[in-house]
Amino acid sequence: MKQGALIVLLLLLVALGLEAAPVLPLSVLRVPHAWVLPHKAAEIGLIAYYRDVQQPSYVDPDLSDKIISPAAYVSVGLGNWFEISAFGGDSVYFLHAKAALFKEKGYRPQIAIGMDNILSPVDRHRAQDWTPANASDWDYSDHPDKVDYEYWSPYLTLSKQLRIGSNAIYLTTGFGANRFAGQIPRERIFNGLFWAIQPRLGKNLSLALEYSGYDYNIGVMGYHKNFQIKLGLQSFEDLFKDNGYEDNLRVALGVSYIFDRYVRVANRPTMNQMGMSTKDGMEDDDLPESAVLPIKQTAAPEAQTIHPNTETSSSANPIYATRKALVIGNREYGLSSLKNPINDATAVISALREKGFEVYFKTDADLETMHQETERFLSLIGPSDEVLFYYSGHGAQAEGVNYLIPARAEIDEPVQLQYRAFNANELMDRLQKAHTSIVVLDACRDNPFRGAKSGSKGLAMATGLGNQMIIYSTAPGKTAEDGPAGGNSPFTAELVKHILNSDKQIPLMMQDVNSAVYKQTGGKQDPWVGSNLKTDFFFSRPAIIEKP
Numbered sequence: 001m002k003q004g005a006l007i008v009l010l011l012l013l014v015a016l017g018l019e020a021a022p023v024l025p026l027s028v029l030r031v032p033h034a035w036v037l038p039h040k041a042a043e044i045g046l047i048a049y050y051r052d053v054q055q056p057s058y059v060d061p062d063l064s065d066k067i068i069s070p071a072a073y074v075s076v077g078l079g080n081w082f083e084i085s086a087f088g089g090d091s092v093y094f095l096h097a098k099a100a101l102f103k104e105k106g107y108r109p110q111i112a113i114g115m116d117n118i119l120s121p122v123d124r125h126r127a128q129d130w131t132p133a134n135a136s137d138w139d140y141s142d143h144p145d146k147v148d149y150e151y152w153s154p155y156l157t158l159s160k161q162l163r164i165g166s167n168a169i170y171l172t173t174g175f176g177a178n179r180f181a182g183q184i185p186r187e188r189i190f191n192g193l194f195w196a197i198q199p200r201l202g203k204n205l206s207l208a209l210e211y212s213g214y215d216y217n218i219g220v221m222g223y224h225k226n227f228q229i230k231l232g233l234q235s236f237e238d239l240f241k242d243n244g245y246e247d248n249l250r251v252a253l254g255v256s257y258i259f260d261r262y263v264r265v266a267n268r269p270t271m272n273q274m275g276m277s278t279k280d281g282m283e284d285d286d287l288p289e290s291a292v293l294p295i296k297q298t299a300a301p302e303a304q305t306i307h308p309n310t311e312t313s314s315s316a317n318p319i320y321a322t323r324k325a326l327v328i329g330n331r332e333y334g335l336s337s338l339k340n341p342i343n344d345a346t347a348v349i350s351a352l353r354e355k356g357f358e359v360y361f362k363t364d365a366d367l368e369t370m371h372q373e374t375e376r377f378l379s380l381i382g383p384s385d386e387v388l389f390y391y392s393g394h395g396a397q398a399e400g401v402n403y404l405i406p407a408r409a410e411i412d413e414p415v416q417l418q419y420r421a422f423n424a425n426e427l428m429d430r431l432q433k434a435h436t437s438i439v440v441l442d443a444c445r446d447n448p449f450r451g452a453k454s455g456s457k458g459l460a461m462a463t464g465l466g467n468q469m470i471i472y473s474t475a476p477g478k479t480a481e482d483g484p485a486g487g488n489s490p491f492t493a494e495l496v497k498h499i500l501n502s503d504k505q506i507p508l509m510m511q512d513v514n515s516a517v518y519k520q521t522g523g524k525q526d527p528w529v530g531s532n533l534k535t536d537f538f539f540s541r542p543a544i545i546e547k548p
Contacts, residue, residue, distance in 0.1 A: 031217075034110040046254070048068060048254075050252075117152065127147045173193075207219075229253075325387065354500060367422060377389075
């Protein structure tokens with residue numbers, strides 16, 4: 001009800017055409033990127049614009065001299081390939097339409113075409129030629145930002161996301177006509193090129209530097225759940241001139257919200273954190289400090305020393321090895337959302353705590369969060385530690401590499417996995433720094449791709465590296481069951497039961513788990529284990545009791 005009332009209010013603002021800032025909806029700042037809103041997703045935004053224009057001197061003082069103007073816009077995605085926006089403010093109004101021609105794929109960028117300033121009342125080309133001398137036949141001749149609203153301005157834009165370690169950078173370039181070109185005649189023919197660079201400054205913060213075709217703009221963007229905040233300085237090159245333009249100042253502040261009733265996704269790749277939602281999942285605020293669950297302490301009997309049995313192997317686990325675990329459960333995938341990964345993660349967390357593990361966990365983690373949490377976990381691992389990584393959610397393979405699908409990921413085909421999913425094989429390799437590592441992947445649910453009709457099912461088989469065991473919830477190339485709503489997957493239910501109750505070494509324990517899952521699913525699901533363990537590992541550590 002509240003969301004509906006807010007939409008109505010913003011539509012009224014658009015219709016009334018209140019004064020506004022020249023900030024393009026669904027853009028970097030003024031440069032349009034190539035990503036589009038998904039089907040039935042909507043974005044609404046409010047903008048406050050401070051403008052103090054001293055040059056050119058003939059501009060309307062009512063619109064230019066230290067004015068703070070509000071604005072509003074609303075955008076809607078159609079069919080995952082189109083979007084349309086309505087903008088009102090600054091005594092103008094216009095529509096903006098964009099269509100994706102090619103989706104980002106491998107090394108290929110996202111490519112889109114669009115039309116800006118549709119039906120804009122600034123119905124003149126080379127708008128800068130209009131001065132007070134001919135103001136009598138045109139209402140916008142003295143508007144300080146009329147060139148930004150030049151009507152019917154087509155463009156073609158290309159956008160690409162790049163990864164540098166766990167960080168991301170977004171690149172956009174393209175060319176357009178009319179409002180994207182300068183006002184000098186030769187610029188109208190040979191110019192119109194625009195570009196934008198957007199590196200990340202932190203988890204929810206990025207910098208934006210762009211050239212809009214005639215102006216240089218700089219700003220910062222922040223993200224929190226479904227909200228996006230933009231703070232931009234337009235035409236900042238004016239500050240370095242000495243012709244009177246250095247006294248000009250244009251600053252815009254925009255706040256937008258993405259409605260995700262139909263799909264929890266973003267108008268950019270998931271790494272950008274737009275359209276993020278933790279609804280129905282575990283919130284960060286629910287976690288204790290540093291996201292570590294307290295370990296249940298068990299006191300040793302008086303006058304006795306209890307330690308793991310180290311007589312079974314000359315290379316057995318260190319006597320006082322620290323046990324650490326990272327647990328991730330992803331459920332939110334829009335139309336492909338799962339029922340039980342959060343329940344699975346919760347059950348595993350509880351079982352591992354009972355067995356003395358320090359447990360770090362995240363639920364409904366996007367790609368950026370998955371990278372950050374695994375990097376932090378890896379930084380805490382010592383050479384004598386026993387570690388376990390557990391994941392429940394969608395998983396997929398591409399060219400023999402296993403990927404874990406982040407929450408709310410926009411992945412339409414396997415080729416996008418390299419850039420938009422988490423590389424599980426790389427994590428397995430890096431876990432070798434621990435003395436013993438166990439990787440558990442309950443991640444073979446069917447068809448993780450949005451609307452995809454093809455792609456390899458399940459995960460590819462990988463044998464553990466170093467002193468490592470890889471546990472798969474089903475056989476290579478097969479899919480695993482999610483289980484009844486409100487419960488656990490068949491695999492995780494049996495795994496948790498045996499973690500809590502079995503005193504066998506893990507290879508023997510997993511034989512019991514595999515047999516139980518195979519029987520329970522009527523032979524449809526057959527867990528697999530790839531092991532290179534060289535030492536003994538027990539969830540319930542056997543002990544030697546030494547009398548003093």
